[in-house]
Amino acid sequence: MTQSFRVGTRGSALATTQTGWAADQLAQLSGLEVDTVLVKTEGDVVTGSLANLGGTGVFAAALRQHLLDGGCDLAVHSLKDLPTVQPEGLVLAAIPPREDVRDALCGRDGMTLDQLPEGAKIGTGSPRRAAQLRAYRQDLVIVDIRGNVPTRLGRVKGVGDTHDDGSVGRATQGDLDAVILAAAGMRRLGLEQHITEYLDPSIMLPAPGQGALALETRTAGTGHAELDQALARFDDLHTRLQVEAERALLNQLEAGCAAPIGALASVQDGELVLDAVACNPDGSEVMRRSAKAPLADVAAAQALGRGLANGMLADGAAVVAGLA
Incomplete structure (x- = not known):
């Protein structure tokens, strides 16, 4: 047996x-x-x-x-x-091995972030996403939402009630112009047809460990x-080193997954490169920093994360992100 x-x-x-x-x-x-x-x-x-x-x-x-x-x-x-x-x-x-690390915009009528009208309503339950959205476009109205992926998609005008198999039924609330979701979850559920834009990390850094x-x-x-x-x-060694660096940064900043902190590590030319952002929740102030180190082991990846966090703290990241 x-x-x-x-x-x-x-x-x-x-x-x-x-x-x-x-x-x-x-x-x-x-x-x-x-x-x-x-x-x-x-x-x-x-x-x-x-x-x-x-x-x-x-x-x-x-x-x-x-x-x-x-x-x-x-x-x-x-x-x-x-x-x-x-x-x-x-x-x-x-x-x-990691899935797509990016955040994804699911907008009405196929719209991208830049195409959404002034005052558009965007749903997210993440302070990190909300802060970076406000920093990019102050005119947007951010609506705090919860629920599973299909439920959130159902809040977008015209998308309707999205079932777990990707099919769409009658419209539900339809009270939002767009929602932001993790691309990884959308892809794992086979719902990527609803993604109207994969948000570049230069606009929105993902959560540490995302994907x-x-x-x-x-x-x-x-x-x-x-x-x-x-x-x-x-x-997967490369994925582990990336997320260890990201999580070490988050830990050193003493910030939880609900904090307006984004981080993304990548392997480039034999080095581990770590980008991070700390945002004021209202998007009025954004601190972006980057650091890199030779690709080595978990201890070195964690040291990279802690080092970048310490530099950000010295520059006032705790005050910027409302962690102080």
Whole structure:
């Protein structure tokens, strides 16, 4: 009889889709079968603004507790949802190759950001996105929204009610001119046809870890030698170094995932290049900085992130971003 491993996930369409993809890859690598365990998190239950929910870790805590309690062998997270400090007893065993890191505009009538009319209403639940939008165009009206990807898409005029399979039914609220979503989630759900513009990082730097998945296990391992070996093979070094630099910067700034901080690391010509932005929530002030270091190991990537953060703090980033 073939052995199986248990993978824990949130129940949203995006969470189950990306967990299913990761689990299928691990099943092929390990030769084991998969059992999926759905876990309801505080972020799925509580209503209201993400910023007011405390932001960081609100989608991960229950899933992590289930993993610690032995309810599953492995948990799959969107890395940008995880706090930057790793809890005792758990380890990020694999970070697979990253999806598209950019933020995506889904506008009515095929419009791009520059084509939206003056005073256009754009929906986002992210202070980081809102601040960078305001910095780029002060005339825009930013509307705080929550909900899964199809629900958010349904807020755009003319898009209508978008189902998990990508099909569109009758119009729902249609009260917004556009919404901003992570391109990675849109692509994983097969909804990229609704993207009217991929926002260049020069306009909007993504959240640290955006587009990356984190496969978390207990520090002692999964209890399946084949799965532990498969996780080691599934880990992508360049992606891990990029996100380690981004998350070290966020941690050093003492900012959570609800803070108006963006960061993006990339590998260029044998170097790790890290770009970061700290924004005043109203978009009135933006601090962008960049640093680079030779491509090496996790410790060097983290040092790059901390070093850039310290430079930004010395220049007043905490005041700019309302973290002071």
